[in-house]
Amino acid sequence: MADLSANLGFCTLKNPVITASGTFGYGEEFLPFYDLDILGAIVMKGIFKEPRPGNPPPRLHETPAGLLNSIGLAGPGSGKLQEIIRRLRAKTTVPVIVNVCGEDDGEFAEVAGIFSAMDEVAMLELNISCPNVKKGGACPAQDAKHTFRLVRRVKERIRKPLIVKLSPNAADIVAVAQAAEEAGADAVSLVNTFLGLAVDLDKRQSVFANTLAGLSGPAIKPLALKLVWEVCRQVRIPVIGMGGITSGRDVLDYILVGAAAVQIGTVNFYEPAAAVRIIGEIQAEMDKLKIKDLSEIRGQLQA
Amino acid sequence: MxxxxxxxxxxxxxxxxxxxxxxxxxxxxxxxxxxxxxxxxxxxxxxxxxxxxxxxxxxxxxxxxxxxxxxxxxxxxxxxxxxxxxxxxxxxxGNSFAEMPGKRVLLIAGGRGIVPLFHYAQAYAGRQPLFMLYGGRGRADLPLLDRIKALPLRGLFIFSEDGSIGQKGLLTDGLEKIVRTERPDITLSCGPEAMLARLARMLKPEKTENHASLEALMGCGFGVCHGCAVQTVAGSYRKVCDEGPVFPLEEIRWPT
Incomplete structure (x- = not known):
């Protein structure tokens, strides 16, 4: 049987399937559906220091094979999340990744410091790419210099591995990935959602109060796969690929372009046990293609 | 789940x-x-x-x-x-409408809002005094009426906007009189937002305990996407899927 383990350099995951931030709650919500220990890792919904209400409704708009969201990182704040993580640890041994958010660089560093100090947390993911916080979708990951400065500052505060989550809305995502690498990121994950717009023709205004929203789901997979491929060729740190994954074959596509692991997101909304199916499909697909382990195909795209 | x-x-x-x-x-x-x-x-x-x-x-x-x-x-x-x-x-x-033994309960259903209230009436009629106020645009909007008439309700009050069945008008036109004559302890409601907003203005929490079931666009249905948020009078958001869909009527910020 194929070996599904995913080597991130600083650690090895049981398999390459990680559940993406914002699509998996705080893990607990999925306990009725399956044993979280089967996963490579889970990423908590993004967290700020203090509780955040999120954006006014409507927050969702469905598109063909896609989903626009403007949730606005609603969440209970860092204190409450610490409690949740401790409670979750009693129920699963799955590696927990905390998705760290901030209104400014200082808050990013402070929140990272809080969760770096928790034994129950395996690593941190720096969410410098959420398009739903600032008007117009602006985020640090659109700017290589800002990314470098912020990642360096966060790295000084923490002892845990740091994944930096990148935005497809940067003019040059490769430059941002390289800036994160230079500043000491242990890995990059990409992509966060693509900025999109949906309009209400009758009212002649955007569907969303924040005007723009973030697009995810199968519709973005070819766009995301291209960006992951480009970044994989230009950085040495491991890349975690995501965008529109719904099957085991999708996962292997990302590995082929160079990803060390993947995150699955929107699929968790409409198929709560999707990860179980996807991990089974990776196994079956690798056996069928006689792939013994992921390193055999990782980055092997002929181009 | x-x-x-x-x-x-x-x-x-x-x-x-x-x-x-x-x-x-x-x-x-x-x-x-x-x-x-x-x-x-x-x-x-x-x-x-x-x-x-x-x-x-x-x-x-x-x-x-x-x-x-x-x-x-x-x-x-x-x-x-x-x-x-x-x-x-x-x-x-989601949560549910609790059974309230011995309490006089008025069910208020507009159009397809009949769904959870029919379920309630079917499960609990006969065990507690139930009254129903049911309305829609016209006769065609109330296709479950024959089945509702077969339930052991204490009272059934029908309204249609076009007058094709029951009394002509919005169901809220009949509300005050029904509350006065039937003296419900509790109201359970489900229907269009405008109807619920009107109920919120008319029903007084000191007279009746009021609960409404809300409809919302949802991404997941079990609390993870935060897509179905509704604003409360306190200004915070609640998720319709796992904190609702039933909320105290007075807790929601209704459009004016």
């Missing part, structure tokens, strides 16, 4: 663009309480991507009944399915 493959045993088209599905889903049926809902994957394809929320009209294990109106693409796809087709159904979801 579980994800169950349900088998459609009967699909009926009713008046007014309404449909009724009888689905064998034994585990969900066994757990469903009045007020709960389910998320249904209307197509195995990736478009439409998300499941759709539906209230549970009735649950008598091993079956649940859904009742819906064709409003968009998802419900249109669902209406094309029939006997022998299967559906992925996630449920039962």
């Amino acid at each position: 579980l994800d169950e493959r349900g088998l459609i045993e009967e699909a009926r088209s009713l008046d007014g663009g309404y449909y009724q599905l009888k689905i064998a889903a034994p585990r969900i049926a066994a757990a469903a309480k009045p007020g709960n809902f389910v998320m249904v994957r209307v197509s195995p394809s990736l478009d439409p991507l998300l499941r759709r929320p539906f209230g549970i009209l009735e649950s008598r294990p091993p079956h649940i009944w859904l009742y819906y109106q064709v409003l968009g693409r998802g419900t249109r796809l669902l209406s094309a399915l029939g006997h022998g087709d299967s559906l992925d159904i996630l449920g039962p979801l």
Whole structure:
């Protein structure tokens, strides 16, 4: 049987399937559906220091094979999340990744410091790419210099591995990935959602109060796969690929372009046990293609 | 809460663009309480991507009944399915309307808002004094009326905007008089937002305890996407899916 383990350099995951931030709650919500220990890792919904209400409704708009969201990182704040993580640890041994958010660089560093100090947390993911916080979708990951400065500052505060989550809305995502690498990121994950717009023709205004929203789901997979491929060729740190994954074959596509692991997101909304199916499909697909382990195909795209 | 493959045993088209599905889903049926809902994957394809929320009209294990109106693409796809087709159904979801033994309960249903209240009436009529105020645009909007008349209700009050059945007018036109004569302790309501907003202005919490079931666009149905938020009078947001769909009527910030 194929070996599904995913080597991130600083650690090895049981398999390459990680559940993406914002699509998996705080893990607990999925306990009725399956044993979280089967996963490579889970990423908590993004967290700020203090509780955040999120954006006014409507927050969702469905598109063909896609989903626009403007949730606005609603969440209970860092204190409450610490409690949740401790409670979750009693129920699963799955590696927990905390998705760290901030209104400014200082808050990013402070929140990272809080969760770096928790034994129950395996690593941190720096969410410098959420398009739903600032008007117009602006985020640090659109700017290589800002990314470098912020990642360096966060790295000084923490002892845990740091994944930096990148935005497809940067003019040059490769430059941002390289800036994160230079500043000491242990890995990059990409992509966060693509900025999109949906309009209400009758009212002649955007569907969303924040005007723009973030697009995810199968519709973005070819766009995301291209960006992951480009970044994989230009950085040495491991890349975690995501965008529109719904099957085991999708996962292997990302590995082929160079990803060390993947995150699955929107699929968790409409198929709560999707990860179980996807991990089974990776196994079956690798056996069928006689792939013994992921390193055999990782980055092997002929181009 | 579980994800169950349900088998459609009967699909009926009713008046007014309404449909009724009888689905064998034994585990969900066994757990469903009045007020709960389910998320249904209307197509195995990736478009439409998300499941759709539906209230549970009735649950008598091993079956649940859904009742819906064709409003968009998802419900249109669902209406094309029939006997022998299967559906992925996630449920039962959300909170429920509690049984309130001995209390006089007024059920207020507008249009398709009848769904959770029918479930409630069917489960609890005969065990507590129930009254129902049911309204819609016209006769075609109230296709369940014959079945409702068969329930052991203490009183049934029908309104239609066009006067084609019952009294002519909005159901809220009859509310004050019914509250005065039937003296309910509790109201349970479900219907269009404008109707619930009007109820919130008319019903006084010091006179009756008021609960409303809300409808919302949902991404997941079990609390993870935060897409179905509704604003409270206190200014915070609540998730309709796992903090509702039933809320104290006074807690929600209704449009004015």
